Amino acid sequence: MFLDTTLTRNPELVETAAGLHRSGAIPPDTYVLDLDAVEANARLLAAEAERLGMTLWFVAKQFGRNPALIRAIARHIPKFAAIDLPEARVLHAAGGTAGNLGHLVQIPVRSLPEVLAWRPEAVTVYDAANAEAVGREAARLGIVQDILVRLQGAPGTVYPGQEGGVPLDGLDDFAERVERLPGVRIAGVTAFPCVLCDPVTGQPEPTANLPLAMAARDRLAARGHEGLKLSAPSASSVATLPLLARHGATHAEPGHALTGTTPLHAVDPHQPEHPAYVYVTEVAHTLADGRPAVLGGGFYPRARIEQALLPRSGARLAVHDAPAENIDYYRLLEAPAAPDAARIGDTAVLAFRTQIFVTRSNVAVVAGLSDGTPRLCGLYDALGRALDQETPV
Numbered sequence: 001m002f003l004d005t006t007l008t009r010n011p012e013l014v015e016t017a018a019g020l021h022r023s024g025a026i027p028p029d030t031y032v033l034d035l036d037a038v039e040a041n042a043r044l045l046a047a048e049a050e051r052l053g054m055t056l057w058f059v060a061k062q063f064g065r066n067p068a069l070i071r072a073i074a075r076h077i078p079k080f081a082a083i084d085l086p087e088a089r090v091l092h093a094a095g096g097t098a099g100n101l102g103h104l105v106q107i108p109v110r111s112l113p114e115v116l117a118w119r120p121e122a123v124t125v126y127d128a129a130n131a132e133a134v135g136r137e138a139a140r141l142g143i144v145q146d147i148l149v150r151l152q153g154a155p156g157t158v159y160p161g162q163e164g165g166v167p168l169d170g171l172d173d174f175a176e177r178v179e180r181l182p183g184v185r186i187a188g189v190t191a192f193p194c195v196l197c198d199p200v201t202g203q204p205e206p207t208a209n210l211p212l213a214m215a216a217r218d219r220l221a222a223r224g225h226e227g228l229k230l231s232a233p234s235a236s237s238v239a240t241l242p243l244l245a246r247h248g249a250t251h252a253e254p255g256h257a258l259t260g261t262t263p264l265h266a267v268d269p270h271q272p273e274h275p276a277y278v279y280v281t282e283v284a285h286t287l288a289d290g291r292p293a294v295l296g297g298g299f300y301p302r303a304r305i306e307q308a309l310l311p312r313s314g315a316r317l318a319v320h321d322a323p324a325e326n327i328d329y330y331r332l333l334e335a336p337a338a339p340d341a342a343r344i345g346d347t348a349v350l351a352f353r354t355q356i357f358v359t360r361s362n363v364a365v366v367a368g369l370s371d372g373t374p375r376l377c378g379l380y381d382a383l384g385r386a387l388d389q390e391t392p393v
Contacts, residue, residue, distance in 0.1 A: 001305060002260075002275055002351035002352060003316075003349075003352075005260075005269045006275040006278060007309075010037060010276070012369045012372075013275070013276070013278055013366070014309070014311075014349055016032070018311040020364060020376060026280065026362065029296065030279075030280050030362040030364050031277050031278070031361055031363050033069060033259070033276060034274075034277065034369050035069065035072055035367040036368065036371075037260070037274045038072055041257060042072065042073040042077050043076045045076075049241060052241055054241060054244070056079070056251070056253070057077075057079050057080055058074075058077045058253070059080070060080065061355060062256055062357070063259055064380065064383065065087050065384035068365045068377055070094040070095070071094055078096070078097050080098065081099050083103065085115070088107075088115060090384045092118055094384075098115075098119070099120065099121045100122045100253070101120045102124040102125065103124040103148075103150065103190060103253075104162060106124075106130055113137055116134070116137055116141055117141065119143070122231075123148070124147070124148045126150045127164070127174070128178055131147055131174075131184055134147060138183030145184050146184075146188075147184050147187060149166050149220070150165040150191065151171075151189060152165035153165060153191060153192065155208075165191070168215060171219055172223070187227075187229055188217065188230055188251075189229070190231040191232070192209065192233055192234055194207055194232035195207065195210065195235040197264050202266055203264065204262075204264060206243065206247060210232055210244075213232060229251055230251065231249070232244050232247070232251070232252060235257075235263070236255070237264065237271070237273060238271070256353065259273075260273040261276075266353075277351070279361075280348070281298070281331075282348060283310070286342065286344070289335060291334060292346075293333075294331050294348045296328035296329050297361050298360065299322065299328040299331055299359075300353065300355055300358070309349045310341060310349075315338070315341040318334040319332075319350065320333065359382050362380065363380040365378050
């Protein structure tokens with residue numbers, strides 16, 4: 001999906017990643033992240049948000065909650081949006097400031113004392129019962145916690161496993177109940193996804209959830225709530241921030257833009273954010289019909305993988321689809337035209353959209369590509385835990 005763009009705009013990353021595997025510095029099933037590119041992308045996003053008068057909360061799940069990357073991003077976008085409690089803990093420990101917590105996964109009730117003690121800017125709640133739980137703990141701590149109301153998604157926009165939220169026609173009843181709570185203040189609304197990229201053209205368009213969130217904010221303003229936030233996550237990038245601002249969004253939550261891997265980046269190599277990761281694996285064996293099998297572990301079901309590059313021979317081989325319900329022990333490539341193009345142990349480099357935190361992969365962070373002094377800063381697991389120390393390339 002991103003191989004051509006990465007080879008064009010960040011060939012040093014591909015070369016360095018292949019060299020790290022070839023030398024044995026990294027194992028197969030490793031995502032290699034370009035620290036310099038990630039920080040540069042964060043700087044671009046922060047500048048555009050400042051120009052538009054918007055606030056950003058960065059998201060870390062897609063790059064494996066990696067602490068080295070978190071620290072680099074936080075130099076430009078200080079506050080984070082954590083999709084669940086484990087992610088919030090990693091981000092907090094890495095020095096990030098809590099922006100929005102509880103958006104995709106509600107904070108477990110028994111963890112509220114820990115999380116609210118961080119004084120997050122906002123906590124997203126899906127229903128009045130969660131607002132009451134936040135209010136009870138906030139009152140015990142002697143604080144008033146700002147909350148965002150998660151709206152129930154418009155029909156046809158909700159991903160399985162992400163159901164929930166306050167229906168627009170139930171918002172007044174929700175607000176009346178929550179307005180009586182001593183420990184919380186309704187500070188705004190959010191919904192997901194608010195923007196999606198066309199699967200063919202990559203062009204970003206608002207979903208029905210964006211006007212839904214706007215209507216909810218207006219309804220709360222009519223009840224006397226002032227200074228309301230509107231966070232409109234999904235596909236947040238330099239290209240989409242103006243669109244969000246025009247629709248009244250005050251906050252956005254960039255994730256894949258930090259690594260230059262939104263669907264728009266796949267079709268438009270001129271986007272300002274640079275591609276910042278590749279996936280490295282190796283040929284494990286060859287089938288009787290000549291198709292090479294590469295080692296798996298990091299193949300995300302929604303990745304839209306197209307080709308793999310075998311740097312030794314220069315072969316570009318199509319990647320065969322695989323059912324999402326099967327474990328990705330291997331992934332098959334098309335049989336090469338030249339019999340010697342794929343040998344056991346050969347490095348394979350791919351670039352596709354992923355969510356590293358749900359894989360079995362390793363994450364290698366490389367710095368110095370921007371000035372020609374590449375170095376491996378560390379090796380981590382898919383949840384941000386360090387496995388190795390700094391190593392020169």
